[in-house]
Amino acid sequence: MAIERGNVIIVERGRRKERLPGSGLLEGMAVVWRHWQGSFRKNRSFSQIHGTFTLEYPEERPKLPEAYRNMPILLYDEETGHELCTSCFQCQRICPPQVIHMTQAKDPATGKPVPAVAEFVIEYDACMSCGFCAEVCPFDAIKMDHEFELSTADHGSLTVAKEQLNRPIGYYERIAPTMWAEVREQALKKLQGNIKRRPGVLGMAPNLAEKIAARLRELATTAPVEAAPTTPPGPSAPAGRLSPEEKAARLAAIRARNDAAPADAPPPPAPAGARDGHGEPAPSDVPPAVNPADAKAARLAAIRARNAARAQEQAPPEPPAPPASRARTDEPEG
Amino acid sequence: MPSGCCALCIEMLKTEELQINIGPQHPSTHGVFRMIVTVDGETITDLKPVFGYLHRNHEQIAEQNTYLQNMPYTDRLDYFNSMANNHAYAMAVERLAGIEVPERAEYIRVLMVELTRILNHAGALGFLINDMGMWQTQLAFGMREREKILDLFEAASGARLMCNYFRFGGVARDLPPDFVPKLKELLVAMPAFVDELERLLRENEILMQRAEGIGILPRDLALAYSVTGPVLRGSGVPYDVRKAEPYSVYDRFNFDVPVGSVGDVYDRFLVRIEEMRQSKRIIEQIIEQLPDAQGGHINPKARQNVRPPVGDAYARIESPKGELGFYLVSDGSTRPYRYKVRAPSFINLTPLGDMCRGYKVADVVVILGSIDIVMGEVDR
Numbered sequence: 001m002a003i004e005r006g007n008v009i010i011v012e013r014g015r016r017k018e019r020l021p022g023s024g025l026l027e028g029m030a031v032v033w034r035h036w037q038g039s040f041r042k043n044r045s046f047s048q049i050h051g052t053f054t055l056e057y058p059e060e061r062p063k064l065p066e067a068y069r070n071m072p073i074l075l076y077d078e079e080t081g082h083e084l085c086t087s088c089f090q091c092q093r094i095c096p097p098q099v100i101h102m103t104q105a106k107d108p109a110t111g112k113p114v115p116a117v118a119e120f121v122i123e124y125d126a127c128m129s130c131g132f133c134a135e136v137c138p139f140d141a142i143k144m145d146h147e148f149e150l151s152t153a154d155h156g157s158l159t160v161a162k163e164q165l166n167r168p169i170g171y172y173e174r175i176a177p178t179m180w181a182e183v184r185e186q187a188l189k190k191l192q193g194n195i196k197r198r199p200g201v202l203g204m205a206p207n208l209a210e211k212i213a214a215r216l217r218e219l220a221t222t223a224p225v226e227a228a229p230t231t232p233p234g235p236s237a238p239a240g241r242l243s244p245e246e247k248a249a250r251l252a253a254i255r256a257r258n259d260a261a262p263a264d265a266p267p268p269p270a271p272a273g274a275r276d277g278h279g280e281p282a283p284s285d286v287p288p289a290v291n292p293a294d295a296k297a298a299r300l301a302a303i304r305a306r307n308a309a310r311a312q313e314q315a316p317p318e319p320p321a322p323p324a325s326r327a328r329t330d331e332p333e334g
Numbered sequence: 335m336p337s338g339c340c341a342l343c344i345e346m347l348k349t350e351e352l353q354i355n356i357g358p359q360h361p362s363t364h365g366v367f368r369m370i371v372t373v374d375g376e377t378i379t380d381l382k383p384v385f386g387y388l389h390r391n392h393e394q395i396a397e398q399n400t401y402l403q404n405m406p407y408t409d410r411l412d413y414f415n416s417m418a419n420n421h422a423y424a425m426a427v428e429r430l431a432g433i434e435v436p437e438r439a440e441y442i443r444v445l446m447v448e449l450t451r452i453l454n455h456a457g458a459l460g461f462l463i464n465d466m467g468m469w470q471t472q473l474a475f476g477m478r479e480r481e482k483i484l485d486l487f488e489a490a491s492g493a494r495l496m497c498n499y500f501r502f503g504g505v506a507r508d509l510p511p512d513f514v515p516k517l518k519e520l521l522v523a524m525p526a527f528v529d530e531l532e533r534l535l536r537e538n539e540i541l542m543q544r545a546e547g548i549g550i551l552p553r554d555l556a557l558a559y560s561v562t563g564p565v566l567r568g569s570g571v572p573y574d575v576r577k578a579e580p581y582s583v584y585d586r587f588n589f590d591v592p593v594g595s596v597g598d599v600y601d602r603f604l605v606r607i608e609e610m611r612q613s614k615r616i617i618e619q620i621i622e623q624l625p626d627a628q629g630g631h632i633n634p635k636a637r638q639n640v641r642p643p644v645g646d647a648y649a650r651i652e653s654p655k656g657e658l659g660f661y662l663v664s665d666g667s668t669r670p671y672r673y674k675v676r677a678p679s680f681i682n683l684t685p686l687g688d689m690c691r692g693y694k695v696a697d698v699v700v701i702l703g704s705i706d707i708v709m710g711e712v713d714r
Contacts, residue, residue: 003572008593010592010594011593011596011604011605013596023537027533046520047519047521047522053482066510068493104520131498136638144492155564157440
């Protein structure tokens with residue numbers, strides 16, 4: 001067979017010169033001996049083949065390249081307190097194993113969708129770290145984290161909600177400075193545009209309690225009508241870990257709602273109803289008057305503390321749907 | 335049949351053939367792979383390879399996904415060579431949808447696939463020696479070189495193994511600024527590594543006894559089984575897709591095709607060593623030509639959501655293990671109507687019975703190691 005730009009070469013099989021029996025073994029041992037000698041010094045140069053290339057792992061950390069990707073995270077802007085995500089569903093659509101789930105925030109006054117995300121869940125345990133979500137995100141809200149020590153004995157904790165996914169922009173800027181510098185300007189410009197379309201405290205990172213409180217105070221001075229629930233957001237939503245059942249129920253609720261996908265403002269699920277495993281908010285499941293002595297109420301209190309910030313978003317008193325108003329009435333107690 | 339004084343005794347003894355199972359859970363089967371071996375004493379009279387233990391519905395899943403969503407799944411076929419798998423799949427979709435690839439992107443692609451070939455052969459030879467009983471020594475040296483290449487992959491694509499680097503119309507991002515300097519450093523080490531590998535093993539008496547004349551796959555049989563890659567070239571057929579049907583920019587590089595003369599384990603071993611040298615030659619030419627290449631790393635017109643016209647396309651590349659092909663049928667929607675993988679490991683494994691017949695049980699693992707299979711690709 002004729003070959004262009006190259007030859008067919010038949011590999012040389014025989015011994016290249018006459019040798020004493022066993023000399024091939026001895027020569028091989030000399031190679032191993034040189035490696036053993038080299039193993040006493042460290043070497044990181046790619047041009048060398050002798051020396052140790054390993055790291056004393058827990059003490060010595062590998063220097064990860066900027067492009068390294070492990071698991072997706074969500075960014076928020078520390079200055080304004082707003083999340084970059086607008087729930088455009090691009091990442092949810094592209095995700096090959098379909099592990100991203102989200103719901104869009106709705107203006108509680110009008111019921112119209114707002115460019116902000118209400119709930120956002122990623123199943124880390126099934127994520128294949130392909131990085132498509134970060135690639136398609138038009139708002140640069142979802143990025144790939146460098147954290148790789150995620151092993152845990154608690155499988156349920158790998159279904160991660162927005163509270164644990166949120167990272168400040170500064171964090172991402174630290175791990176990937178040039179990659180952020182490339183997109184920084186357009187990302188912040190788009191964020192400014194989106195903030196204008198977000199009423200109240202919608203779209204604010206729930207762990208920035210002071211920012212949310214400040215915003216609420218500001219709203220109270222400008223528009224006193226909207227300022228009915230001026231209670232500060234309680235115990236500042238410590239981003240506590242959800243129990244596995246809670247996460248599963250939350251996920252099921254999001255899925256069910258997205259499957260139904262009615263355009264006319266589906267009510268956000270009452271956390272209590274979802275947690276009980278009914279999958280959809282059933283108002284009868286929520287105790288209307290909470291008795292503090294009740295054991296169930298004690299469990300609810302923990303969830304309410306976490307949800308306090310989010311419930312603030314549904315603050316205005318006009319009830320668009322009964323469960324939403326119920327969520328609001330629950331909130332001051334938490 | 336034994337001869338001499340034993341012959342009389344054996345005639346008087348009643349003997350029968352014994353069927354034994356090697357695998358599916360066996361450390362030398364490179365995954366979950368089962369061989370039903372019929373032995374007469376120590377000699378193999380028949381061997382049936384049984385696979386399917388790692389079947390995970392890859393092709394069916396791919397028909398449920400959009401074209402782009404399949405890209406990370408192809409990483410998981412032959413997890414040693416994710417870049418090569420990406421390349422074949424991207425080429426198939428580009429052929430189907432008529433997407434142009436800029437010159438620079440083609441160079442980056444070929445660079446990545448040639449690096450993949452070096453790391454695959456460094457690993458495969460290590461595992462072959464491991465199977466022979468020289469436990470881990472060569473494997474550790476090979477893995478060291480492989481790790482350096484994986485560092486480069488990580489810097490470019492973000493991941494070491496599941497690179498997911500190729501996109502329709504190019505690659506996901508351009509090479510980082512420190513990539514080429516590091517690659518040049520690596521190329522300094524590469525001849526030293528290959529020469530050392532030859533010094534360590536090529537004339538090693540033990541390796542020659544285990545490899546010379548073992549597992550002979552004659553030329554005609556290799557062609558009849560449509561074996562490809564180093565196994566076919568080891569049998570003396572100078573067939574290389576890069577030369578037979580130059581795809582991408584392979585027609586611009588000078589490189590040789592090494593072939594064996596006998597077709598035994600030793601020939602496959604030597605062919606792989608020589609292929610690493612040739613890959614290094616190609617990479618040197620890429621570094622020379624890359625700065626002059628036109629276009630960016632990706633075709634700006636290529637869209638993520640491809641919707642190819644009705645039709646079908648087959649694209650094949652010379653993956654480190656052989657000819658890897660993707661056959662796609664489009665019905666005009668965003669998902670492939672049919673998605674078929676021509677996996678080299680799978681087809682190279684089929685003549686295993688003929689290669690092993692007549693040899694000893696201990697040779698089976700060596701012959702299997704010399705084929706260089708990855709079960710993720712065999713079973714899909």
